[in-house]
Structure formats: C-alpha cells, structure tokens
Amino acid sequence: MADFYNEMLDAAGLARPHYREFAAWLARTPAQRIVQKRKEAELAFHRVGITFTVYGEKDGTERLIPFDIVPRVIPADEWRMLEAGLRQRVRALNLFLDDIYHGQRILEAGVLPRELVLYNEQYRPQMRGVDLPGGIYAHIAGIDVVRAGAGEYVVLEDNLRVPSGVSYMLENRKMMMRLFPELFAQQSIAPVEHYPDVLLENLRSVAPTGIENPTAALLTPGAYNSAYYEHAFLAQQMGIELVEGQDLCVRNGNVYMRTTRGLQRVHVIYRRIDDDFLDPLAFRGDSMLGVPGLFDACRNGTVTLANAVGTGVADDKAVYPYVPDMIRFYMDEQPILANVPTWRLRDPQDCAYALAHLSELVVKEVHGAGGYGMLIGPAATQAELAEFRARIIAEPARYIAQPTLALSTCPTFVEAGLAPRHVDLRPYVLSGREIRIVPGGLTRVALRDGSLVVNSSQGGGTKDTWILE
Amino acid sequence: MLCRTASDLYWLSRHIERVDNTARLLDLAHRTSLLPERLGTRRAGTGAWERALEALDLAEAYAERHGAIDADRVLQFLIHDPENPSSIFAAVRAARESGRAQRGAITGEMYQSINSTWLRLREMDFEQIAADGPTAFFDWVKRRSGAFRGVTIGTMGRDEGYEFLRLGTFIERADFGVRLLDTNFDLPGEQAASEDGAAAEYYRMSAMLQALSAFETFRKIYRDTLTPARVAELVILRADMPRSLASCSSALLTVLERLRGGRRAEIVRLAGVLAAETRYGRIDEILADGLREYLTRYLERLYRLGDEIDLEFFSATDVIAA
Numbered sequence: 001m002a003d004f005y006n007e008m009l010d011a012a013g014l015a016r017p018h019y020r021e022f023a024a025w026l027a028r029t030p031a032q033r034i035v036q037k038r039k040e041a042e043l044a045f046h047r048v049g050i051t052f053t054v055y056g057e058k059d060g061t062e063r064l065i066p067f068d069i070v071p072r073v074i075p076a077d078e079w080r081m082l083e084a085g086l087r088q089r090v091r092a093l094n095l096f097l098d099d100i101y102h103g104q105r106i107l108e109a110g111v112l113p114r115e116l117v118l119y120n121e122q123y124r125p126q127m128r129g130v131d132l133p134g135g136i137y138a139h140i141a142g143i144d145v146v147r148a149g150a151g152e153y154v155v156l157e158d159n160l161r162v163p164s165g166v167s168y169m170l171e172n173r174k175m176m177m178r179l180f181p182e183l184f185a186q187q188s189i190a191p192v193e194h195y196p197d198v199l200l201e202n203l204r205s206v207a208p209t210g211i212e213n214p215t216a217a218l219l220t221p222g223a224y225n226s227a228y229y230e231h232a233f234l235a236q237q238m239g240i241e242l243v244e245g246q247d248l249c250v251r252n253g254n255v256y257m258r259t260t261r262g263l264q265r266v267h268v269i270y271r272r273i274d275d276d277f278l279d280p281l282a283f284r285g286d287s288m289l290g291v292p293g294l295f296d297a298c299r300n301g302t303v304t305l306a307n308a309v310g311t312g313v314a315d316d317k318a319v320y321p322y323v324p325d326m327i328r329f330y331m332d333e334q335p336i337l338a339n340v341p342t343w344r345l346r347d348p349q350d351c352a353y354a355l356a357h358l359s360e361l362v363v364k365e366v367h368g369a370g371g372y373g374m375l376i377g378p379a380a381t382q383a384e385l386a387e388f389r390a391r392i393i394a395e396p397a398r399y400i401a402q403p404t405l406a407l408s409t410c411p412t413f414v415e416a417g418l419a420p421r422h423v424d425l426r427p428y429v430l431s432g433r434e435i436r437i438v439p440g441g442l443t444r445v446a447l448r449d450g451s452l453v454v455n456s457s458q459g460g461g462t463k464d465t466w467i468l469e
Numbered sequence: 470m471l472c473r474t475a476s477d478l479y480w481l482s483r484h485i486e487r488v489d490n491t492a493r494l495l496d497l498a499h500r501t502s503l504l505p506e507r508l509g510t511r512r513a514g515t516g517a518w519e520r521a522l523e524a525l526d527l528a529e530a531y532a533e534r535h536g537a538i539d540a541d542r543v544l545q546f547l548i549h550d551p552e553n554p555s556s557i558f559a560a561v562r563a564a565r566e567s568g569r570a571q572r573g574a575i576t577g578e579m580y581q582s583i584n585s586t587w588l589r590l591r592e593m594d595f596e597q598i599a600a601d602g603p604t605a606f607f608d609w610v611k612r613r614s615g616a617f618r619g620v621t622i623g624t625m626g627r628d629e630g631y632e633f634l635r636l637g638t639f640i641e642r643a644d645f646g647v648r649l650l651d652t653n654f655d656l657p658g659e660q661a662a663s664e665d666g667a668a669a670e671y672y673r674m675s676a677m678l679q680a681l682s683a684f685e686t687f688r689k690i691y692r693d694t695l696t697p698a699r700v701a702e703l704v705i706l707r708a709d710m711p712r713s714l715a716s717c718s719s720a721l722l723t724v725l726e727r728l729r730g731g732r733r734a735e736i737v738r739l740a741g742v743l744a745a746e747t748r749y750g751r752i753d754e755i756l757a758d759g760l761r762e763y764l765t766r767y768l769e770r771l772y773r774l775g776d777e778i779d780l781e782f783f784s785a786t787d788v789i790a791a
Contacts, residue, residue: 048577049569049584223570236573247471251789260475260629260728260782262790 005151005408006420007072018075018468021187025180026070034069037179038413041067044178050171050229066461067172068412069179072423072443073466082145082153082427083437085337088327090141090429093158093314095330097137101127101310111329112322116346120319121367122312124275126282130299132308133206134433139306140199140270141429142166142441145337147408154338154405156424158323160307160315162272165442165462166428167230170195170237172442172464190439190467195428196237198436199270203238205432206304207267214267217241217257219248221273221289231272245273250293255303268304269294275309317400318344318366340405346397354401355392358385361401362452363392376452378404407452410463412445422446424454425465440465470629474574476783477567478630481575482621482637484564485583488557489614490645492607494521495547497653497680499603501673502540518543524652525555544603549595557610561590576624579617586613635724636778643717643743643771646681650704651764653677654697674700681712701760702752714767715747721774728782736777743770 008019015023045064074082099106100117101124107114117123142163144156173192177184200216207214220231222244235242247257248266256263271278277287282295297303313319321342324335343350343361354361358377365373375388392399409420427441443463444454454460498521515538522528522543530553535542550556554563565587572580598606618638625631653673674695678684683703690709691699708715722744725737746767755763 046588047581047585049572049580223566228569229572232569232571232573241471241474242573243471244473247473249785251787256789258472258785259790260470260472262786262788264790 004406004420004422005147005149007147007408007410007423008070009411018073022071022073022183025183025186034413038069041069041175041179044175045171048171050167065168066447067175068445068461068463069176070411070413070418071176071464071466072410072425073468074425074440075468078153079439079467081336083439085153085155085335086143086145086427086429086437087435088331088333088336089143089155089158089323090138090431090435092323092327092330093141093160094135094137094431096326097308097311097314098132098135099330100313101130101137106326106329109329111325112319116318117313120313120316122275122310122316124310124313126295126299127308127310131301133209133304136206136431137308138311138314139202139206139308139431141431142426143429144424144426146340146405146424148340148405151408152338154340155323156340156405157317158315158320159426160311161274162307163426163428164227164230164272165426165444166195167233168462169428169438169440169442169465170233172462176464188469190469192438192440195438196234198430198438199234200238200240202430202432202436203268203270203306206306208301208304211267215240215265216268216270217243217248217266219243219245219269219271219273221277225272227272234270240270245287245289245291248291248294250291250297253297253300253302255291255294255297266303268306270306275312278305278309316366317364318346318397321400340402343401345392345399345401348396350401351392351396354399355389358389360404362404363388363399363401366398366400374453376404379450379452404452410443410445412447412461412463414447414449419449421449422452422454423463439467470574470633472783472785474571474630475633476779477571478574478633479637479778479783481564481567481571481583482634483641484560484567485614485617486638486641486645487555488560488564489611490641490649491525491547491555491557491560492610492614493680493682494524494645494649495544496604496607497521497649497676498543499607500676500679504669504672515540520652521547524648527553527555541599544599545595548598548603548606549593558590561587574630576620578620578624582613582617582620586617629728632724632728633782635720636728639717639720639724640771640775640778642712643714643721644768646704646712646714646717647764647768647771649677649680650701651761654701654760670697671695678703681710683710683712686710698752698756701756705755705763706747706750706752708748713747715744718743718747725778734781736774736781739770739774739777743767743774 008015008023010016042064045067050064096106106112107117138160140163142159142165144159145153146156147153169192203216204214216238217240218231218235220228220242222228225231232242241257243257249256249258249263251263255266255269257266273289276284277289279290279292279295280287281292295309298305298309321339321344324339327333327335343354345351345354354363359380361377363375363377375384377385380388407422407424410423411418412421414421423443423445425441425443427437430436443465445461445463446452446454447459447461451459498517502517518538518540519528522531531543531546535546546553547556549558551558553559565583568575568580568583621634674697675684678687678700681704687695687700687703690703690707693699703710703713705714707713708719710716718740722737722740725740729737
C-alpha cells in the first residue's frame with residue numbers, strides 16, 4: 001500500500017498537519033466508544049430512512065450507503081486551488097455547450113472533431129439556436145476529482161446531467177456533528193448546511209426573464225427511483241414542490257402543476273429525470289415519467305430546465321479529453337486542474353496501444369455511468385480481458401482507456417479495524433447568475449480492499465468531507 | 470398543494486387511524502371472547518371474532534381464505550397477513566409508503582415515527598405476538614399511532630397538508646365509530662332481565678367503552694350506571710368524547726371550511742349536515758326511530774363526503790388558479 005498517497009498519514013506514518021487534531025482525538029478516544037457510535041450512526045440512518053434503491057435486486061431492496069466516521073480532510077490552500085480549478089472548468093463547459101448549440105466556433109476552429117460532437121447520441125439538435133437565461137446549461141455540476149501519484153488532484157469525470165449524492169454530503173455532516181460534537185468545537189471546519197439555500201437562489205436566478213417571483217419545482221421520476229430520498233430531501237429543504245410528470249401539464253405554452261386549488265404556474269424545474277424521459281412528444285414516446293409539451297415550453301422560454309436538455313454531450317467520456325483545450329480556447333487560460341491522460345480508442349494508434357496494454361489500463365464505455373460497463377485491467381481475469389478485447393475490436397469508438405490510477409487512500413473502519421481505502425471527491429458546482437461552490441463535497445470510498453470503484457451501486461461508502469479554515 | 474400530495478397525506482393519516490382502530494376492535498373482541506360461554510348471544514368464543522370481521526366487512530374474505538372462525542387465525546388475518554390489505558401489517562406498510570412518497574411534505578420527525586414503526590413491525594413474527602398475548606401488541610400499536618399524531622401536532626406547520634392529515638384522521642375515526650356501534654350494540658333484550666344477563670351486558674358495554682378509551686370519560690360525564698342508551702349517546706352525540714361521531718363530524722366541518730377558504734361548496738354543506746345532526750340530535754329520538762337505521766344513514770353520508778373530497782381535492786381540474 002506504500003505506493004498510494006495516504007490522505008491522513010505521511011511516509012513516516014505520522015499524521016499530516018491538517019489531520020493532527022483528528023489523529024490526536026482518535027488516539028485518546030476509547031475503541032469501545034467508536035464502536036458504539038458507529039452502531040448509533042447506522043441505526044439513525046435507517047430510522048431517518050436515508051436509503052437508496054438498488055436496481056436489479058428483488059423488490060427494489062432499500063439499502064444504506066455505508067458511512068465511515070473517519071473524515072476526509074482537505075487543508076485550506078488545497079481547497080482554494082481546487083475551487084479555482086472547478087470554477088474555471090465548469091465555466092468552460094458551459095461556454096462549450098452554448099457554443100455547440102449556437103455558432104459552433106470551436107468546431108470551426110477544429111479544436112475537436114465535428115462528428116464527435118454532432119453525431120454524439122447526447123447531442124440534441126432540437127436545442128440548436130435556443131437561448132437560455134445567462135447562457136447556462138449545466139446549472140448543477142458534480143465534478144469527480146481524485147488524487148493520484150504523489151497527491152496531485154486530477155479530474156476523473158464531469159457529471160453535467162443529473163448528478164446526485166449531495167444529500168449525503170449534508171446528512172454525513174449532520175451525523176458527524178451529532179456523534180462527535182467535540183471534533184467541531186476543537187477546529188474550524190467550513191459549514192456546508194446552506195447548500196439548499198444556495199441551490200434555490202441559483203435556480204431562481206435562471207428563471208425566464210420578467211418573472212418577479214419565480215416558482216421552482218423539483219421533478220422526480222418517483223418514489224421507486226434510487227435517488228428518491230435525495231429528491232424529497234432537497235425539495236423539502238428548499239421549500240419547493242416535489243413533482244412527478246403526472247403533476248405537471250402544459251397549457252397555452254406555459255407549464256403548470258396540478259394543485260388542490262387549480263393549476264399553478266411553474267417557472268423553473270430542477271429536473272432529476274434524464275433527457276430521454278422528459279417529454280414523450282419530443283423524446284422517447286413511451287416515457288410515462290415526462291410531461292407532454294414540456295420541451296417546447298422550454299424552447300420558447302416560458303420555463304427553465306435545470307440542467308438544460310443536451311448537456312450530456314459535454315460530459316461524454318469521448319469529449320472529456322478535450323476539456324483542457326476548451327479552457328484554452330474559450331478563456332485563454334491554462335487549466336488549473338489536469339485531466340487523467342486518456343487514450344481515445346476511436347484513434348487506431350491509441351487503440352493499438354490500449355489492446356497491447358489492456359491488463360494495465362482502465363477501459364470505460366464512453367456513454368457509461370455509475371461504474372457499469374468498465375474494465376479494470378489489473379483486477380480483471382483472463383476471461384474478462386478477452387471479452388473486453390473482443391468488444392473493443394468490434395466497436396473501438398465506444399471506448400476510452402486510462403492508466404490505472406494510484407488513487408489516494410484514507411483510513412477507513414473495516415471489519416479488521418482501521419485500514420486504508422481508496423477515495424474520490426465530488427464537489428458540486430452551481431452556475432447561475434454567479435458560480436457558487438459549497439466548500440467540500442461528497443467523498444466516496446471503495447470499501448473492498450484494493451477496489452478502485454467508489455460507486456454506491458458497486459459497494460462504495462461515503463465520508464464527511466472537511467475543508468479546514 | 471399538489472393534488473397527489475394532498476391525497477397521499479389524507480391516506481397516510483387514514484391508514485394510521487385505521488391501524489389504531491383495528492387494534493381497538495381486536496382488543497374488544499379479545500376481551501368479550503373471555504366471557505363465559507353461556508352468556509354469549511352467539512356461540513361464545515367465536516362470536517366475538519365474527520363480530521370483529523363483520524365490523525370490518527371482512528367476514529367473506531376471511532371465510533374464503535380460512536373457512537371456520539378460529540381465534541388465532543382471525544388474529545393473524547387481521548394483524549399480520551401481508552396479503553390482507555386491511556391487516557395492521559398492510560395498513561402500516563401503506564402508511565409508510567405514503568409517508569416515504571411525501572417525506573418532503575411532512576416533518577423529519579413524522580417520517581421517523583412512521584418509519585421506525587414499520588421497521589419494528591416488519592421484524593415481529595405472529596407466533597411471538599400471540600405468545601406474548603395480543604394485548605401487549607394492541608397497546609404498542611395504539612401507542613405508535615398516538616405518537617405519530619402527537620409528533621404531527623407538535624412539529625408540522627399549520628398548512629394545507631396539516632388539514633388533509635386531519636381530514637383523513639376524522640373521516641376514518643367516524644367510520645370506525647359507526648361500525649363499532651353497529652356490530653356491538655344490543656338493545657336490552659330478555660336476557661338482561663336475569664342477573665347473569667345484566668352482568669354480561671355490563672361487561673360488553675364496558676369493554677366497548679374501554680376499546681374507545683372512553684370508560685373513564687363515561688364515568689365522569691354521567692356519574693351513573695352503564696346503560697345502552699347512555700353508551701350510545703356518548704359514542705354518537707357527546708362533543709366532549711374525542712372519538713364520538715359528534716366530535717369527528719364537527720372537526721370534519723371545520724377542516725373542510727378551512728380548506729375551501731370560506732367559499733360555499735357542496736362538500737361543506739354535506740359536512741355541515743353531519744355536524745348538525747350529531748350536534749343537535751337526541752338519543753331517545755334516535756333509539757325510537759331505530760339505531761341501526763340512523764347509523765346506516767350516517768355511514769352513507771360519510772361515504773358521499775369521501776367521494777366529494779376525492780373529486781374536490783384529489784382529481785385534477787383545468788382551472789388556472791388566480
């Protein structure tokens with residue numbers, strides 16, 4: 001394990017400066033108390049009902065995402081750099097989206113291949129020429145950041161469609177403060193509790209122009225969606241209605257919700273439904289979750305969808321390698337946060353390299369998400385490698401490859417006691433009239449020994465994330 | 470408020486109230502089944518369970534599934550049968566589903582209350598409940614239902630959602646009051662003339678009052694002997710008895726007037742009729758005209774009110790709100 005950057009301990013096994021307080025607390029706290037507090041946390045999460053549904057399991061079993069009590073701590077100077085890098089990146093991504101649905105300057109300039117964008121499944125030609133308030137497409141972005149090698153931060157993935165997980169950031173904090181108030185009394189940890197307020201302000205700031213007191217609503221696929229808890233939680237925290245498709249309708253070009261007092265106008269919809277299911281008239285006709293006419297209303301500017309339709313093209317893994325170029329192209333700045341080096345298998349040279357080094361690489365499907373459809377070379381069996389090789393040869397353009405990163409680790413409670421486990425970080429970047437980032441984000445941890453996959457659907461857990469002030 | 474939210478909240482509190490009432494009804498059946506056999510008006514032992522099934526309109530459904538009346542099987546059917554949509558198990562599950570769907574519209578404490586009830590109930594098995602004696606279980610159910618209402622009163626904002634929760638509670642409670650009286654009330658017959666008959670009548674009346682948590686209330690109000698007419702008056706007409714038809718009807722009227730914001734509507738008129746009848750009725754007239762007929766008429770009106778609530782609030786209209 002010596003090869004991985006340990007968030008808490010240095011090479012000599014001593015706590016790094018920003019972990020010193022915590023390490024001292026850990027050393028003087030009786031093991032018995034920690035065991036008891038961990039149990040208490042689990043019970044409370046069950047009672048509060050912070051669960052998620054696992055697809056494909058019998059009767060949609062509700063499960064807890066395991067919560068680990070060792071926090072992920074980030075010192076102030078590192079966070080300042082991260083924050084600047086995230087702002088820069090998300091600004092560039094929004095500029096890119098506005099551009100490819102308007103003048104397409106970046107394609108004219110040949111910065112990235114035309115067909116990669118225009119023939120991308122996630123590109124929505126229906127959005128061409130549609131002007132959005134503030135030119136913002138990705139109002140809520142979840143940028144997955146990891147630390148590799150000697151501890152440098154790199155962006156692994158941009159999530160610009162309906163990124164989830166922010167409720168865990170908030171609940172984890174609440175839980176830590178309840179279990180170990182003394183930790184918060186001893187040091188200055190940046191608060192995150194105001195996130196719903198910032199989100200509401202952000203949503204209202206992108207309402208159609210001329211609306212004095214806009215009404216926002218959160219559109220959910222329903223109680224059986226895996227992230228339903230989060231939808232209900234955020235709607236409640238913001239004091240807005242949690243609507244399903246059946247609760248909305250379009251009349252005279254405006255969007256309304258059906259209330260006990262008749263139809264009530266809605267101006268901004270924070271939608272947690274994928275593009276395909278939003279409107280059976282515009283996208284998938286068999287969608288029972290959407291609202292007929294919603295997309296037209298959005299194109300005509302009577303309602304704002306957050307995020308906008310068609311953002312998926314910018315977080316596509318085939319487009320990802322070009323994000324640093326977007327920053328240079330639109331902003332004339334050098335990227336503050338680096339990408340992970342990526343081989344684009346659509347390119348025959350890259351493909352040949354990847355096939356020759358398959359057992360060292362991570363291969364991802366360009367449209368995949370949630371840790372599904374991915375190969376981790378060093379952990380794969382011969383049969384899995386052979387199967388993936390065949391799939392790549394059949395359709396190279398569907399894949400990218402990246403080196404297997406030596407992801408940083410953070411001490412985590414497992415059955416055998418405290419052990420290092422790999423972590424990532426998902427900060428949430430809100431874009432509206434201005435860009436706001438609540439300090440920190442969601443730290444996910446791969447609980448299985450040696451595993452690099454942090455997704456909750458693949459046995460990942462979460463930790464509270466502290467930005468030390 | 471969204472029509473769907475209003476409907477979910479209404480059913481959430483109806484189910485909570487139903488669970489409470491089912492526990493009360495079974496508690497009553499359990500108590501009366503302990504009467505000596507020779508005193509029963511029907512076959513002793515099974516008679517009490519038959520009445521319980523009839524009160525819930527479940528006699529047929531039970532017979533189809535289990536055949537002859539058997540105390541343990543009736544209990545299991547009404548307490549713990551996930552296939553029986555009226556069982557306590559199924560009603561708690563339904564309440565918890567509504568609560569989960571609307572967890573954004575209720576407070577965290579309310580959701581935790583219903584969720585922990587569900588998690589606990591899911592872990593229980595019927596053998597254990599029966600072995601511990603069902604009374605302990607009924608008490609637990611009543612406590613959990615009471616806890617939910619308490620947390621609701623103590624934490625929920627006084628908004629439309631709160632009124633829909635109250636609406637569900639009182640309509641379900643009134644419905645139960647009628648059913649309980651209808652199936653457990655016997656006017657004094659010949660057997661009451663004998664000493665044994667009088668004792669049995671007293672036992673049944675007091676068991677019914679206990680099921681309604683109204684035995685002490687009866688004593689305080691009347692300071693007199695337990696007669697069927699007084700019991701009927703207490704359960705139908707007394708506004709100072711919180712589970713009486715009068716209390717439920719007047720609460721329904723208040724809630725509906727608030728929800729309609731003072732506008733005249735058929736739904737308010739219907740509730741007004743129920744409230745006026747129970748407020749100004751006289752028990753001697755009701756008994757002279759026939760208690761059963763009175764209760765049947767009340768229940769019909771209550772059903773109509775339920776249908777109107779559905780139309781008025783839960784079915785979408787195309788009228789754009791001002």
